[in-house]
Amino acid sequence: MVLQALVDHKGRFTNINVGWPGKVHDARVFKNSGLFRRLQEGVYFPDRKITVGDVEMPIVILGDPAYPLMPWLMKPYTGALDTEKELFNYRLSKCRIVVECAFGRLKGRWRSLLTRSDLSQTNIPIVIAACCVLHNLCESKGETFMAGWEVEANRLAADNAQPDTRAIRRSQRDALRIWKALKASFQTDQGNQ
Numbered sequence: 197m198v199l200q201a202l203v204d205h206k207g208r209f210t211n212i213n214v215g216w217p218g219k220v221h222d223a224r225v226f227k228n229s230g231l232f233r234r235l236q237e238g239v240y241f242p243d244r245k246i247t248v249g250d251v252e253m254p255i256v257i258l259g260d261p262a263y264p265l266m267p268w269l270m271k272p273y274t275g276a277l278d279t280e281k282e283l284f285n286y287r288l289s290k291c292r293i294v295v296e297c298a299f300g301r302l303k304g305r306w307r308s309l310l311t312r313s314d315l316s317q318t319n320i321p322i323v324i325a326a327c328c329v330l331h332n333l334c335e336s337k338g339e340t341f342m343a344g345w346e347v348e349a350n351r352l353a354a355d356n357a358q359p360d361t362r363a364i365r366r367s368q369r370d371a372l373r374i375w376k377a378l379k380a381s382f383q384t385d386q387g388n389q
Contacts, residue, residue: 197214197217198217199328200222200225201213207294207301208331209332213226213231215321221262222260222262222263223262223264226264241268254267256268257270258292260272272288272289298331301331301346304341304342304346305330305334305341305345307345
């Protein structure tokens with residue numbers, strides 16, 4: 197089951213969306229979320245603008261390459277990168293580390309999130325949401341987090357690995373190249389054989 201979350205600078209979950217099957221792409225989950233609608237309408241961060249250089253912009257959130265580039269959602273550059281784009285990606289990645297750590301700590305505290313659950317599909321999102329709330333309480337109160345918990349969580353995660361979305365995207369790019377080559381071939385006499 198997919199947990200999509202917005203994380204603040206202190207590693208707390210400020211918005212969660214849980215309940216979609218694990219095979220659903222992150223971008224689809226996001227585009228169907230209330231968070232997406234509120235950000236698109238400009239009501240999630242109302243009346244908050246910042247100026248960078250000579251550009252006035254809304255508060256932005258950060259996403260990985262799976263998400264759409266929007267005026268309020270920044271994601272890394274992909275493909276061939278020049279030095280400026282590499283620096284942008286590096287700085288964006290440094291900011292996103294807070295998100296990765298928040299998820300690591302969530303999974304480290306509640307390792308049951310990493311294993312198959314026998315709960316009903318109705319109850320699983322409730323349990324995941326409860327773990328997010330408890331995570332926020334632990335983070336707000338400065339509860340101890342033992343490094344061994346994350347090590348164990350990473351071991352469990354490796355045992356129950358999800359499909360590698362980067363590999364899927366590479367396969368899709370390869371498929372598009374093949375598709376284009378076949379399409380071009382069909383336009384010539386070679387395709388009539």
